[in-house]
Amino acid sequence: MQSPFPIPPFALECKLYANESFGASYKHPFVIALANGTLDPKIFRFYQIQDAKYLESFSDACAILSTKVTDPDDKLWLIDAARMALVVEGQLHLGYGKTLGYDAKTIADTEPTPNNLAYQNHMVSTALKGSILEGFCAIAPCPWLYIELGQHLLREKGTIPDDHPYASWLKMYSDPGFNDYMTHLLAKLEKYSLGTDIATKQRAKVTFQQSCNYEWMFWEQAWTNQNWPSR
Template identity: 85%
Template structure:
């Protein structure tokens, strides 16, 4: 369990502790280690980036669905902004690498999600649509949380990111302290809805959080193995 670069309220800490093995596993995945040291095969990174763009469409959907279930206008606006940010801000990273690695919006649109990716997407959207608001927030929280902690952890480990690092843009994006504010607001809302929930709902939310952490590891794995459907 690494020190967090942003405040972690009590329920968020319970979730992370509950899912600590799943959460921590991503830090040691060979894809992540190769990405950090720059040795990752560009073919694998291209595969990952395209699948990530597909994933972010469903992350945006989950945020948008949650925005229809909350009644607090500030929470509604935050979720709408989060849905937009997933497509616009992170999309800029995909556009930049797309020029280098040879893919564009049409490539992304025509690419089928891998089994692991589709399962993760369905998990998030299902939690947002069928679960409580708390379960919806628990499903979306691990992705930005893990990426931000991972990015800043890698920056601490490396000290600085060389300009000639092949994945410098990715590392710089997720090590940017500006993301800490995003997580502070997300976890504050997770805490708010946890405080409004009974113990059974809180327990279900922790399970949902852990499942998302498992899917995060599986997302690295699908890129590392160039996962495809069995019939292909």
């Protein structure tokens, strides 16, 4: 599949290393039902609320990384990325909340699922304890997968009718405006891979693959209505 944005060498290494994990999301029944418009609104509601919880930690990871880089441009980009995760995508969540019956308080009061909490901890702990390269590899799969997936679904469908129940979601992530975001993100990932030793690069690729696995697990948790054991 041709990428809608340039993929530098180390980013390509990461994607090839995690190829099976990355591609698994395309075939998940949640994604297929979402694209077809047949996804149960209750499942989508569950997903949206959990996604909002996840984005809080994505924002945290970006903010942590901003304290570790020394290039002012990279700091500003990461701060903007942290803000965008909460503001831009937050508008999508609350927009659906009006029709699906949830609001900011609902999101705040909802406990993250086991899969969601594990993914959040993976990103934040990597940003805190890992190298800068590992930190970028922890956050990159989420936007990369969503943007490629959104544009893939648009090509598959041709057009997204306004009466599609998930038109806002599909239109947001198929927007080519996100290509610029990914171009900058992957360029920074490449920048921090240069001069990095082999062991650190390998850890970074494993981190990338783990985030890809968590992306699949995120669809799965919504599809299966995952919850904590009764206590």
